[in-house]
Amino acid sequence: MYCKGNNVKNLSSYQAVFFDVGGVLLKPNPSVGHIYAQYARPFGYEGNAEDLDIEFRRQWDAMGGIESLGAQSGQSAERQFWRQLVKNVFDPHGGLNNFDRYFATVFDAFKKKECWTIFEDVIQSNILPDLKSAGVTLGVISNWDSRLPATLQNMGLAQYFDFILPSAVIGSAKPDGKIFQEALRLAKVDSDDACHIGDEIRTDVEGARNAGIDSILIDRKDRFSEGYDRKVKSFMDLTV
Known part of the structure; x- marks a missing residue:
């Protein structure tokens, strides 16, 4: 998978890809x-x-x-x-x-x-099953609590992930490096072989970068208009 028009290498070339959840995969329904x-x-x-x-x-x-x-x-x-x-x-x-x-x-x-909605582009892009089929290790790194595994299970998404790391369970919240290091340990990969996808500069982009992990910023509403060249507006911009 690659990001059209941005400085992002093929996602399937990574051994592991990590995802944030809120604002990336799920949003409250309706609020x-x-x-x-x-x-x-x-x-x-x-x-x-x-x-x-x-x-x-x-x-x-x-x-x-x-x-x-x-x-x-x-x-x-x-x-x-x-x-x-x-x-x-x-x-x-x-x-x-x-x-x-x-x-x-x-x-x-x-x-x-019923309290959550999966973003349409997550479903339409087929990103999770495609990466899973490509043999990429998938993980969740999210500032969330212990309800997260059950929430993802109820939404039909847990099946795609090899592990789920809620910050309140790990005792480390992004951008702290501990939660990223734990993801690398569970994925059994070096930082150069991983990518993290999130929707915040400080917690996701800078947190991943400080851990030596590549990152992609999902910015559906153009909240961050400049200053980051690994940005997409939709998972549909990531094509197989």
Whole structure:
């Protein structure tokens, strides 16, 4: 596979290719705020989903995202992070009745297929089965929590990956080098023989580069217009 018009060598020439998940393979369906609102109606929420989307983005940035867990790992740490974030989202809107019950419900909901959508170009490009058929080792490197393997399984994507590395399980979040080194170890390849595909400059591109791994930036909305020559707008730009 190659990237048309960009400085990217054939993907099938790598021994291993790693993928980020959020913004690369999957997106919330239809949005985090809509999912929060849907599950919050029985708990007294009468506002709109758009307000929750705005507050979620604000709180995510304020708390530093799942990356803020750093070297912490395990379900206790990740649940504490998410509980505080979700509470912060609803508190400006009057809170919820029986918040702990709501949180347990919505936390589990994000493993379900109906809460996610696979980007169309992931399916249309056939990138995962094509690379798998070519004998390339495929892995996931994602700033995510322990729900990720179940989420990918429910979405029908787990079958393509030889391993899945959620940051909150490893105790290392991109751009930290530990999670990239663990991927290389599991793939049993040197850094020169691997490529990482993600949608963020700092965590994906710079994180991979600092680990000696080539990278490709997926930038569907032209968020990063200049300064990186290994960029594609769609997996359809990667052809067999």
